Each structure stands twice: as structure tokens, then as C-alpha cells.
């Protein structure tokens with residue numbers, strides 16, 4: 377399995393996790409968007425308010441250097457199985473938060 381196909385699969389998963397019912401604009405709630413690519417990453421542009429949203433914009437992963445799939449899956453597992461998450465996924469979750477907090481501090485207020 378190549379890195380490219382892995383990245384593609386992760387991206388689809390992340391999209392599904394973030395918007396299980398389909399895209400919703402985080403600013404105005406519009407339910408449709410144009411999907412295009414910026415530096416190889418997917419960006420959604422809301423047709424109503426023109427807000428551009430990436431998979432990680434506004435999340436604690438915006439500045440994380442860990443693989444996004446790891447962070448998202450760890451968090452998702454934790455939130456989906458209340459009290460039932462294994463210690464392994466919990467450890468990943470904590471690790472992700474720490475790294476994300478550190479990289480966010482390093483990056484200052486550079487919004488994505």
C-alpha cells in the first residue's frame with residue numbers, strides 16, 4: 377500500500393467523521409459547498425458566505441504534525457465509546473492533544 381493511497385483513504389475517513397451527514401458550513405450552516413484543492417489538500421468553499429474550510433480548520437489538529445488520521449481516530453474512538461475506549465487509543469488521544477497544544481503554541485496565532 378503506498379503513502380498516496382493511505383492519505384486518500386484517511387482523507388475520506390476524516391471527511392466522513394467531520395461531517396457524517398455531509399458538509400455543513402461552520403459559519404452559516406449552509407449545507408452545500410464547492411470542493412477544490414489547495415496545495416493538494418481538500419478545501420470546501422461555502423457558496424453562501426464564501427468561507428473556506430479545511431478538514432482541520434478550527435480543530436486542535438490545525439497545527440498538528442502528527443498524521444491526522446491518528447489524531448482523528450483516537451479522538452473519535454474516545455468520543456464514540458463512552459468509557460469503553462481502550463487504553464491504547466486513550467494514550468494516542470492524550471499524545472495528540474499534547475503535541476497539538478505544543479505546535480499550536482509554537483505557531484502562535486497563525487490561523488488556518
Ligand SMILES: [Zn+2]
Pocket residue numbers: 401402403404405406422423424425426427
Ligand atoms: Zn457559509
